[in-house]
Amino acid sequence: MDALETRELRYFVAVAEELHFGRAAERLGMAQPPLSRAIQQLERRLGVSLLERNRRGVSLTGAGEVLLHEGRAALDATTAAARRTRRAGGADSPGGPRNRLVLAVKAAGSHELLQKLLDAYAAEHDAAEIEVLLCGICEQEGLLRDGRADVALMHTPFNSLAGFDSEELLTEGQIAILPAGHPLAARKTLSLADVSDVPDLPLARWPRYGTYAPGPGPEIHDQTQLAQLIALGRTVAVVPDSARAWLWAEHTAVPLTDAPPVVTHIAWPAHSRSLALARLVRTATCL
Amino acid sequence: MDALETRELRYFVAVAEELHFGRAAERLGMAQPPLSRAIQQLERRLGVSLLERNRRGVSLTGAGEVLLHEGRAALDATTAAARRTRRAGGADSPGGPRNRLVLAVKAAGSHELLQKLLDAYAAEHDAAEIEVLLCGICEQEGLLRDGRADVALMHTPFNSLAGFDSEELLTEGQIAILPAGHPLAARKTLSLADVSDVPDLPLARWPRYGTYAPGPGPEIHDQTQLAQLIALGRTVAVVPDSARAWLWAEHTAVPLTDAPPVVTHIAWPAHSRSLALARLVRTATCL
DNA sequence: TCCTGTCATACCCGGTAGGTATCACCGGGG
DNA sequence: CCCCGGTGATACCTACCGGGTATGACAGGA
Numbered sequence: 001m002d003a004l005e006t007r008e009l010r011y012f013v014a015v016a017e018e019l020h021f022g023r024a025a026e027r028l029g030m031a032q033p034p035l036s037r038a039i040q041q042l043e044r045r046l047g048v049s050l051l052e053r054n055r056r057g058v059s060l061t062g063a064g065e066v067l068l069h070e071g072r073a074a075l076d077a078t079t080a081a082a083r084r085t086r087r088a089g090g091a092d093s094p095g096g097p098r099n100r101l102v103l104a105v106k107a108a109g110s111h112e113l114l115q116k117l118l119d120a121y122a123a124e125h126d127a128a129e130i131e132v133l134l135c136g137i138c139e140q141e142g143l144l145r146d147g148r149a150d151v152a153l154m155h156t157p158f159n160s161l162a163g164f165d166s167e168e169l170l171t172e173g174q175i176a177i178l179p180a181g182h183p184l185a186a187r188k189t190l191s192l193a194d195v196s197d198v199p200d201l202p203l204a205r206w207p208r209y210g211t212y213a214p215g216p217g218p219e220i221h222d223q224t225q226l227a228q229l230i231a232l233g234r235t236v237a238v239v240p241d242s243a244r245a246w247l248w249a250e251h252t253a254v255p256l257t258d259a260p261p262v263v264t265h266i267a268w269p270a271h272s273r274s275l276a277l278a279r280l281v282r283t284a285t286c287l
Numbered sequence: 288m289d290a291l292e293t294r295e296l297r298y299f300v301a302v303a304e305e306l307h308f309g310r311a312a313e314r315l316g317m318a319q320p321p322l323s324r325a326i327q328q329l330e331r332r333l334g335v336s337l338l339e340r341n342r343r344g345v346s347l348t349g350a351g352e353v354l355l356h357e358g359r360a361a362l363d364a365t366t367a368a369a370r371r372t373r374r375a376g377g378a379d380s381p382g383g384p385r386n387r388l389v390l391a392v393k394a395a396g397s398h399e400l401l402q403k404l405l406d407a408y409a410a411e412h413d414a415a416e417i418e419v420l421l422c423g424i425c426e427q428e429g430l431l432r433d434g435r436a437d438v439a440l441m442h443t444p445f446n447s448l449a450g451f452d453s454e455e456l457l458t459e460g461q462i463a464i465l466p467a468g469h470p471l472a473a474r475k476t477l478s479l480a481d482v483s484d485v486p487d488l489p490l491a492r493w494p495r496y497g498t499y500a501p502g503p504g505p506e507i508h509d510q511t512q513l514a515q516l517i518a519l520g521r522t523v524a525v526v527p528d529s530a531r532a533w534l535w536a537e538h539t540a541v542p543l544t545d546a547p548p549v550v551t552h553i554a555w556p557a558h559s560r561s562l563a564l565a566r567l568v569r570t571a572t573c574l
Numbered sequence: 575t576c577c578t579g580t581c582a583t584a585c586c587c588g589g590t591a592g593g594t595a596t597c598a599c600c601g602g603g604g
Numbered sequence: 605c606c607c608c609g610g611t612g613a614t615a616c617c618t619a620c621c622g623g624g625t626a627t628g629a630c631a632g633g634a
Contacts, residue, residue, distance in 0.1 A: 003362075004369045005293045007622090021581060034623045036582060046369065048376025053581065055631050063376035070368035070434075073558050075290075077364040081357035082291045082333065089335025089350035147357075162452050163557030270450030271360055294591090308612060321592045323612060340612065342600050 006078055008042050009071040011035055012050065016068040019058050073145075080147025080269075099128040101276055104149035107134040108223035110242035113170060113264065113287075114153070121283045128276035136222055138207045144269055151268040151277055155240065157260060158208065159267075166267035167285045172241040174259035178252050179233040185252035192258050195236050204229065204237040227251070293365055295329050296358045298322055299337065303355040306345050360432075367434025367556075386415040388563055391436035394421040395510035397529035400457060400551065400574075401440070408570045415563035423509055425494045431556055438555040438564055442527065444547060445495065446554075453554035454572045459528040461546035465539050466520040472539035479545050482523050491516065491524040514538070 014024040015035065025032040043050050050064040060068065087100065105114055114132070121127050133149050140159055143149035153169070154161060176195045178185040184194065184201075196203055202217035204226060212219050217235050220226045223246065229235045231250035240262040244253055266284045268277055301311040302322065312319040330337050337351040347355065374387065392401055401419070408414050420436055427446055430436040440456070441448060463482045465472040471481065471488075483490055489504035491513060499506050504522050507513045510533065516522045518537035527549040531540055553571045555564055 003293050003297065004365050006290050006365075007292065009365070009368065010290065022579090030622095031624055032580095033582075033584095033625085038622080040582085046373055046376065048373055050372075050376075056580070058581085061376070063372050066375040067368060067372040069558060069560060070364070070371050074361065074364035074368045077357070077361035078291050078293075078296070081296065081354060081361045084357050085337075085350050085354040086333055086335055088353040089333065089337075089348070163450055165449050271356065273356060309610090317591095318593055319611095320594085320613075320615095324614090325591080327613085343611070345612085 002045065004042075004071075004074075006075065008038060009075050011038050012042060012067060013071050013075065015039055015051065015058070016060055016064060016071075019060075021058065076142075076146040080145065083147035084150075099126075099276055100131065101128050101151055101274075101280060102131045102133050102149045103280075104133045104135050104140045104143040104152035106137060106140065106153070106155070108137070108243070108246065109153060109155070110170075110240075110264070111245060112242070116287055117284050120287060121280055124279060124283060127279070130280070137220065140267075144267065150272070150274070151266060151280060154265050154267045156263045156265065158206065158262070159265075161265060161267055163270060164267040165270045165272070166265040167281055168263055168265055169284055169287070170264040171261050172264075173261055174238050174256050175241055175244065175253045176256055177230055177237045177239060177243065177247065178254060179230055179236075180250050180252045182233065182236075182252070184236075185254065187254055189257050190254050192238070192256060195238065195256075198236065201233070201236045204235045289332065291329075291358075291361075293362070295325060296362055298325050299329060299354060300358050300362060302326060302338070302345070303347055303351060303358075306347075308345070363429075363433040367432065370434035371437075386413075386563055387418065388415050388438055388561075388567060389418045389420050389436045390567075391420045391422050391427045391430045391439035393424060393427065393440070393442070395424070395530070395533070396440060396442070397457075397527075397551070398532060399529070403574055404571050407574060408567055411566060411570060414566070417567070424507065427554075431554065437559070437561070438553060438567060441552050441554045443550045443552065445493065445549070446552075448552060448554055450557060451554040452557045452559070453552040454568055455550055455552055456571055456574070457551040458548050459551075460548055461525050461543050462528055462531065462540045463543055464517055464524045464526060464530065464534065465541060466517055466523075467537050467539045469520065469523075469539070471523075472541065474541055476544050477541045479525070479543060482525065482543075485523065488520070488523045491522045 011024075011028065014028050015021060018024040018027065021032050021036055021039075025035040028035065039051065046063075046067075048063045049061055050067055052059045052061055087102075118130060118132070121130065133143065135143060138159060140149070140152040140154050141164075144152050144164060154164075154166070176184075176190050178195075178201070182201065184190060184198065187194075195201075203215065204220050205212050205215050205217045206220045218229055220229075220237070226235075226237055227246065227248055230237060231248055238256060238259055247253060266281055268281070298311075298315065301315050302308060305311040305314065308319050308323055308326075312322040315322065326338065333350075333354075335350045336348055337354055339346045339348055374389075405417060405419070408417065420430065422430060425446060427436070427439040427441050428451075431439050431451060441451075441453070463471075463477050465482075465488070469488065471477060471485065474481075482488075490502065491504045491507050492499050492502050493507045505516055507516075507524070513522075513524055514533065514535055517524060518535055525543060525546055534540060553568055555568070
């Protein structure tokens, strides 16, 4: 039983995502016929049919769905291996593994916590160099998985901690951010039901585990966009308390009574064995 | 930047484990020169030196250590993808993903819990078929990681749950198992200090995260061997309470007052999306 | 009916993975 | 001191196969 080659996985994932051999081939920078053949070989080698070739386009079989999921995970692990090895090698000469960590943080996250963490860690005895990688709303998971980051600050219930090790750092309540002029902005407190049901102010939606939940509200990609939309009176958002730091004059924050608390974790790949990482985690939990 | 190929990872892991090109090549079923060349190409492509070629044999650089770890993880993910896809495909014709789960259980584990779980699940409306895969003392993690199993019963603090999702099922205390004739066997209770310090009865050692801690006691591979060694008066073991089920007449069990409790979890790969698995987990937690 | 868009097939070429033979190097023993 | 055994590296060749181009088969729509 021969193992899958990275190339085959890359090809299959491309086809499975595009559901179209021509487009997938273009994305891969190759011609369509060799791609067709490669997928056929893959199916033959696995002894399993992965794609349903319909008269118009392609669709995934059950096994195809499985390979799409597992293949993505395997590809991420492979590119992570390459990236982390390259980084470890850069400073091989000083002896011992490279003293440098990439920390992924949501750009809109609490500046206060991050600053405290960096300061406390920098004060440690021969601390590693920390490279802060600011990312979008929900990108930390991917960054950790494919090795672009070594450690991340994540926020449940927005991020999923599945597959990572983590430690709890901070718990905070949530607030609603409304356009300053809106009637609800005058209230002392609000409930989730209050803000979910406003006809003229649909609730903003963010990616959760990579996809957007259906709903009438706008899809949020970054914090600036959200702030603008609220200021324009187009939406209302439910966000952690620390978001008060970036409110505009056109915004009003109202505490929510029944929103689930947001917990900030420090998270890292489960199999990590780096000493520098362990020290950073210890610093973080002792803040 | 081109991705690592599975083949290259396989080659490197073999060399890194053997620390010897000739033996590694033999293990891979190929000649030594192409292997040397492949590793050189890999180093050039990564722009990193992975192996220190000494006058006699080879040793790993820092980057090499990283690639060994990460590469193993990536290879596991890749073979898991192949295995799970093959299994999913076997019953593709009936439509929908294959209704079959492989459950890894330590052979020496509690029969009672397992039986209850299987019965309860079998009673469910159109339950999946469960294949029970009995394994050695600490093999569940590897089985889950490389796709030979879909779900496992694991026991903290013996197994590591790192990288898996899990739910707690059962907590139990620990007991010491002694040769029936030993003086300590007459005691009503014991402490960890009592059983750690017996000169003529060194404490048995099991693999923890794959390796054995150093110590005078015998290394335990399976439960039968342990039972025999205790009966022969060669060792004493600290085990979960449910191990009383397999005691011999030559054994005596004494409760421990200060041993950490053993928690049985049901665990599965973090990215799993199978419906059958979710149902099994729900059944297990509702036992 | 033909045209269009899809994936599969036929065929060719070049790069490269792998094999064999050999070298370069070092340590140890007669 | 020199040669031998064992290490990894180099040289060179071959054959396979990954990829390209051209074309086919097939179904839907005007």
